[in-house]
């Protein structure tokens with residue numbers, strides 16, 4: 221008899237949770253996900269999965285040990301993917317204590333929920349670690365042996381989670397691993413992360429619904445991949461013959477400015493850049509209008525500016541292809557999706573929420 225594969229995904233409503241659910245359901249898993257009560261409907265990323273026979277949702281919170289202990293006992297997972305987090309770096313400066321509770325102690329709560337239910341020998345755990353751990357980077361590119369130098373409350377909380385995973389692996393022989401994932405984006409990316417903020421604004425500006433996009437540090441370098449490719453790695457890490465940590469990245473880096481230039485190009489707007497620092501502007505070559513400007517509101521107290529991953533280990537040991545979706549393809553996918561979304565909102569005569577306007581005015585970071 222084949223053993224049943226039961227996955228529990230914390231943070232199932234997020235970008236990665238939604239793609240991972242699709243991936244695991246296709247592999248025949250029974251998938252359970254945690255949700256939180258909210259006064260508005262926020263489950264659009266997984267709405268298409270609700271009602272699928274092998275897909276189940278449960279209320280639980282990373283700040284509530286009892287909810288996690290009860291859920292792990294009820295579901296009896298063979299694999300846990302701990303994706304739930306306050307995942308926005310800039311927000312972590314405004315809410316450092318909440319970020320620590322969810323992103324740091326939350327990991328401990330998951331580990332203890334597994335031990336409390338005596339599942340430490342049968343349940344593997346994937347922890348969503350991050351390239352933000354490298355922070356004020358001590359070498360480029362970064363690999364599994366690069367020293368950490370976390371540079372935000374978010375990164376410091378995630379470092380605690382990383383070390384707890386390592387500790388429980390060594391202390392209790394648990395199969396628990398970190399994927400040290402570099403930035404991965406998609407058409408489902410939250411609208412306040414820089415890539416999605418840019419593709420949404422490019423689409424709105426191209427369709428005459430927004431005048432200008434305000435950004436922070438345009439020189440920041442990121443190694444951006446496609447989220448759909450990255451969730452496969454989460455799974456591969458748990459199928460490896462021993463519990464180890466892996467860097468997941470494309471091995472290619474670009475600046476925020478380069479991302480914006482390409483996104484606007486795909487939206488039909490050629491940009492030229494003028495000025496420096498806070499005075500830098502992106503100008504629409506066709507009509508001379510300023511369509512990108514810099515606002516200090518989006519500068520961070522400490523910013524991570526040079527992330528560049530070396531995915532050699534994942535390529536070699538997991539057989540993963542870091543270049544499955546190239547940077548150019550990623551930007552194209554995101555812009556095409558936002559062009560359609562913005563146009564569809566127009567047809568329906570619906571204002572997409574006020575978020576885009578707030579973003580434009582710098583009210584929401």
Ligand code: NAP
Nearest residue numbers: 231233234235236281282303304305307348350401403404
């Ligand atoms: P995301 O879209 O922001 O999703 C975060 C998820 O966590 C959402 O489902 C959210 O639920 C849930 N969550 C937040 N606080 C919670 C709490 N207190 N209790 C229970 N659930 C809670 O993030 P993502 O981009 O999918 O990233 C997934 C994970 O990978 C995160 O841990 C992130 O830190 C990490 N990571 C992401 C990247 C990246 O580039 N995307 C790179 C490295 C690591 P709601 O929908 O209810 O808010």
Ligand code: G4F
Nearest residue numbers: 307309350351352402403412413414415435436437440518
């Ligand atoms: O898109 P971001 O907000 O992503 P960040 O800070 O790299 O964090 C994301 O990736 C991490 C992996 O490295 C994850 F762990 C984390 O959960 C999250 O998914 O910012 C990217 C860069 C930063 O240097 C920021 O200063 O873009 C710069 N930036 C410039 N203007 C901006 C903006 N970032 C945002 N969010 N908004 C701006 O207007």
